[in-house]
Amino acid sequence: KSVNHLHRPGFHFQPPKNWINDPNGPVYYKGLYHLFYQYNTKGAVWGNIIWAHSVSKDLVNWEALEPAIHPSKWFDIGGTWSGSITIVPGKGPIILYTGVNKNQTQMQNYAIPEDPSDPYLRKWIKPDDNPIAMPDYTMNGSAFRDPTTAWFSKDGHWRTVVGSRIKHRGIAYIYRSRDFKHWVKAKHPIHSKQSTGMWECPDFFPVSITDFENGLDLDYTGANTKHVLKVSLDITRYEYYTLGKYDLKKDRYIPDGNTPDGWDGLRFDYGNFYASKTFFDYKKNRRVLWGWANESDTVQDDIMKGWAGIQLIPRTVLLDSNKKQLVFWPVEEIESLRGNYIRMNNHNIKMGQRIEVKGITPAQADVEVTFYVGSLEKAEIFDPSFTLKPFELCKIKGSNVTGGVGPFGLITLATPDLEEYTPVFFRVFKNASNHKPKVLMCSDARPSSLKQDQGPLAKDRMYKPSFAGFVDVDMADGRISLRSLIDHSVVESFGALGKTVITSRVYPVKAVQENAHLYVFNNGTQSVTIESLNAWNMQRPLQMN
Template identity: 25%
Template sequence: MKRIYFFIFYLSLFVSYAQGLKPLYQWKFNSSQEKNTIEENTGTVYKINSNFETPEFVKGIEGDGLRLDGYSTYIGGLLPKPLHFPITMTAWVALETFPTETASFFSLIDKKSNAENWISAGINKFGKPAILLSLNGEEKYYFAENKLPKFKWFHVSLIVNKNAISLLINGEATLEIPFNTKMNLSTFNSFTVGRDAEEKLFDNRYPLTYSNGIVDEVKIWNTSLSPNYIKKTEIAEKLNSKAILAVPESRFKNDFARPKYHLLPAANWTNETHGLIYYKGKYHIFNQKNGANVYLGQINWGHFSSPDLVQWTEHKPPLSPEEGYDQNGIWSGHAIKDDNGVPLIMYTGGNDNENGMCLAFPEDDDLINWKKFENNPVVKGAPKQYSRKDFRDPYIWKEKDAWYMAVGYGLVENEIQKGALLLYKSDDLKKWTYLHPLFKGNPGTDHSGIFWEMPVFWKMGDKYILSVNPIPYDGKPAITLYWVGSFVNEEFVPDYDLPKKLEVINRMLSPSVALDKDGKTMAIAIIPDLIDSKLHLKHGWAHLYSIPRVWNLKNGEIYQTPHPSLLRLRDSLKSFNEVMVNPSQNLKIGSGHQIEIVAEISALKSDKFGFYIGKNQNNKEETKLYFDLKKNQLVIDQSNSSKTDLIEKRIEIGDLNLKKDEPIKLQIFIDGSVVEGFINDKEAFTTRIFPKFVNSDAIEFFSENDSVLINKLDFWHLKSSNNVTDF
């Protein structure tokens, strides 16, 4: 009988203890509503804040989890009852990226008494776990020395006692700080998940302190959990679960402006491409990437690969900033094959003192994992005889037995600022000696600006193409310019003084150039959006890359055509032959957001003709793309291209050299908001259009002052390239 009593007594203690450890509040995201989530124990409904129409629920650690985007998605609000010490708050987290600035996974706030009192579990931009503490508005951040993983699940526990605050990662004590509850802080009555207690902005526009990844199984206890209990009960075997961080397709499902067959990252910010290379049966290209936000910050190197230049797979960023020589970003550079045919990366790494050129080497044949060179930077800062600190974007090539590297720079000579490329030489790609400028601009006559970025020095036949991108200056936008010439006595000698524009209307910048598998010179470049930051935040993505192009060099000029790999995108075809178009009636060609047009046009007596694209009869949206043969110009009139107030209404004009009595071949690619065109298999142009209405997609041909003969016009709908991510 005594045994039975003792068994009942201990059983009652166990049940009491187990009940005491039941979370007071918990969010599992399995019973969430479309735009809300429900606290499981009390049924309290909390709004999911997000820039997107529908918050994203994805595979979590168990059931569903909430996908965070890094700048807009979070939950928070008042708790049904206040929390008193001790408190434990936990969550499962999987990160796609580290944040752009120190951010929180979750926070506890004294909202009713003093909203400036809060405690958070967070992480800094280098991946160090952190305790964030604010008492009466005085914020203090405490960082551990270890580094959290990306693309893997980990468990976060924040334990608040009267004398200490502890941070546990996967049940292991990671950081502990003393805590004095006499500082007018004894209860918490509010919380956030996915961002800090307070929102902070960069440049008064871009939200910081958010997390980018997945959060699941958020729980709050009114007790102090032991590490052993957390490991056995909350973690157990879950730590081996696979985290899938792919951006949900639903995020951009209704975004008709987002391209479908062009290359661009799964979400968020990108700018220049670099390191285009063909290696072991695959094309690889790298890019400037801020995966946690939609502005130029926290730059990593992104990575894509493709078997055919059409369908691309986005991989995990191979290079990310770390404390030290590249803590301010992994900036642009180049990828080349060394003397053994193995790729390497040379990139610009910067800190608060200087920029340097840095190496990285692959750890696998798929170029997924890379290791930074232990002796980075291999070039530390600009040469001592120059005063300018800004110094970036290396480009490498081999001439006979020596390796050369050109780095973008700007010089001051006789009080005149001018763009320049600094030339370095090496035998082994690891030790570099500065020689002299490879080439300098003369902005007074060639209008080449005061600083050059993203150089290309590409040999075709017995000639070199030198391409540079002057930065915006004196009201002039960024542009890609090039010269053709020779490499003589370790200097570039141009065949002509004035550079040429890469495009008639130059909205494409910084080409990455390489040989394709058949030995053709190909190029892919960045096409900026040039839209307001508010629209970037609304869209959730910024910028994209051009279709792959083929370069040919003829008579000192680059001739550009679409790469033949794009032919496989063609779907349904509609053709027009020997059609006369007069000013009284436009030719209605078709409609769609993913289109290719190839037309041969005879002007006859007309001197102004072209296409309406993105046309909407009801809402009067249209972009007018036409030839003005009197002025020998290409004009893209976007005065009525969009009813969206934040879209700039502009007219873009480029000079041509057409002969009126010869037919014009025009090839146009339309993909959502991007338009790329090619004239006579030579000239190229690029623009962006952002109509407000999804049905602003009609295409018509017009002539203004006389009849025009369309000898032949083929109109294709193009398929999506179905780009994917592998994370």
């Protein structure tokens, strides 16, 4: 069966065909970046999941290897689901993953490389003393999965976190081991939260509160850290994270009061982004985040296309210098794909104006723009009694709804008459009392495609949400920046140097390939200045699986 290329990304990670979901076991080992991922060998829908495996020297070009693990033993015959890799001194990399047995019970297993001295780690063995953790009678055997990368503590124990739930309470269990074979569950979960549902794909790692340039490995034990706990909520398909304190003695994590724990929490990405996982890249001393973006197309069209799912461009993760949130930025390696280049400086855009960015390929591009806004005098008042969530606000105040300061930003994947377009933009409000800015960032897929839904069920409809998040900036210098990576059916946008990130998946009918256009626009009464705009064609990697 052939694959339809019309909306297929050019520079995002993807196998040649079929369905992919969660990134698994990302690691840097002996000069190679490894990425494993959930893969259906048989089609473009979820099912028959194995761990596919690719390696890269630069996070840009990828070489597919044979699958690392697939269902073969009693403890994983019903599925080889998500997990992680830990490099264990003296043993090499070890996979922790969730196996499903024939009765659909989930359990944690491990796998070891046949030859840890081989940088490619081609062959994996599942020792017979698996599983390493089974659900006991107090636990939910159909919600017990996705072990994190383990870390070693001074008390001589390895620890890993496993996601779960009991009724509606989301839970992160913690397990300890001295030898990486015998694991014992700690008496208390490391954290849990009522009414959040299953915690899929937990991720737990430290960030420095003094060094805002380098990442930390999991075993780092300085006082100058906070911890991050991220979970993926299967009910909403959103992730959220908190910042907090990890108490090693009690094996408990306590979120800071100012990062909400639950549905309204902070997100790595406010758009189509799920089951993410970080790893520490000791080659460059950074923590790197991988995340999966599902299709937003109808299931029928996924099958017709012959492929579904991509991994987003890996992002570095750091604590923001305000210590209240994380910031994300595409890994620098991706810039090696930048080709033809155009720039624009000090260009004023009046209300209602739209300026075309010409001279690059708008369907496969990297665009960075810094706006100078100046005074916020005309900004709309942000009513603190507003209980609207960002995506609801964006729904009411779309890119065409005139404001004071904004909406302004990019119009991506557009036809010249705006029959189809995906706008990515800011709208700057101000607080009634102290006049501090309250910035809304939107990536609005509603006008992205003329394509009709094929029926009333979710699987027959296109998913075109008005994704949005607030951007925590004071705009003291009157500026705000936006970067978008545009790749046919993907728009990955970074507001204010990665303070707020939003990814959309869109499927235009007309605004495709050479017929896609890119614009900068302003629909606010206050004019704004494009202080600088740099845009590049993005080339395809020389090798993509």
